[in-house]
Amino acid sequence: MQWMIYGANGYTGTLIAEQAVARGLQPILAGRNQAAIEALGERLELPVRVVDLADQAALHQALAEVDLVLHCAGPFELTAEPMIEACLSTRTHYLDITGELAVFEYAHQQHQRAQAAGIVLCPGVGFDVIPTDCLAARLQQQLPDATHLTLGFDSASRMSRGTAKTSVRRLGEGGAIRQQGEIKTVPLAYKTRDIDFGGGSKFAMTIPWGDVATAFYSTGIGNVEVFIPASPNLVKRLKRLNRWRWLLRFNWVKNWLAKKIDAQPAGPDQQQLEQAHTYVWGEATNRAGERVELKLTVMNGYKLTSLGALDVAQQVLMQAPEGGYYTPSKLLGPELVDRYLVTS
Structure with a gap:
């Protein structure tokens, strides 16, 4: 074929x-x-x-x-x-x-x-989104009456130019979570918490990752949030940026940022592809307060x-x-x- x-x-x-x-x-x-x-x-x-x-x-x-x-x-x-x-x-x-x-x-x-x-x-x-989607499905199998699903990952790998451009384009739209079955637009760095993704506890923030959509279709769980590690300084900068997000929706701003990204390396080098593994984490909770947590370590995302x-x-x-x-x-x-x- x-x-x-x-x-x-x-x-x-x-x-x-x-x-x-x-x-x-x-x-x-x-x-x-x-x-x-x-x-x-x-x-x-x-x-x-x-x-x-x-x-x-x-x-x-x-x-x-x-x-x-x-x-x-x-x-x-x-x-x-x-x-x-x-x-x-x-x-x-x-x-x-x-x-x-x-x-x-x-x-x-x-x-x-x-x-x-x-x-x-x-x-x-x-x-995007095999490991987190599969982890979500396993959490739902272990806690079938789960009402809330929280996912996250921790990667030391460099982004490709394409991924970086996509991230920049999304900044103007803010963050996203799923709440009661509906996607809700929220500020950048909407929530923060400490999470041990697999390599030790880290400060983390919410991001508008694809699982806000896919995890709902895979599991039926109506409340979904996704986290990644972030420094407190980055969280502060993103929170300040929220008041200026409207500027990032202009195409000329997006194009200017894209040109700056084009000056960066194309993506992870061969050493990173082989050695920069990714921790994937998730938890599911139900109305009774029961909680299930799972962790995986997978190869470099690319x-x-x-x-x-x-x-x-x-x-x-x-x-x-x-x-x-x-x-x-x-x-x-x-x-x-x-x-x-x-x-x-």
């Missing part, structure tokens, strides 16, 4: 393409940057397609050749919708590596259309993404699940995360 990696020339897309070749797979590499895509295709000896998401006719033609697209070109708040719409029209399975709330919500809204088209829509098939995205893609191609919207744990089960555990 034919499948495509769109945005293959980006940092994470390239990692996935390289891992695909290591597995003996032959995806089509696609994107809008002709020079970069063709150079990568030549290096990896893979076929290429140059297509811009804005050219819907060309995109439909490219997708008509494939059974599945693994979408790796962010920011996904801009690129996911045109790709999903094209996939629905061409009956092409859709996977991506986003962690953006708006994309998960949009994809979930297309559930019935995906069922009718007979295709899988499963955003977040990388570090390495996990390069493996996880391929694992999900291969599974979908081999098994052709019933069409509809899925989270990673709903598609492959909570045990999916076991493939990426670090034991020493």
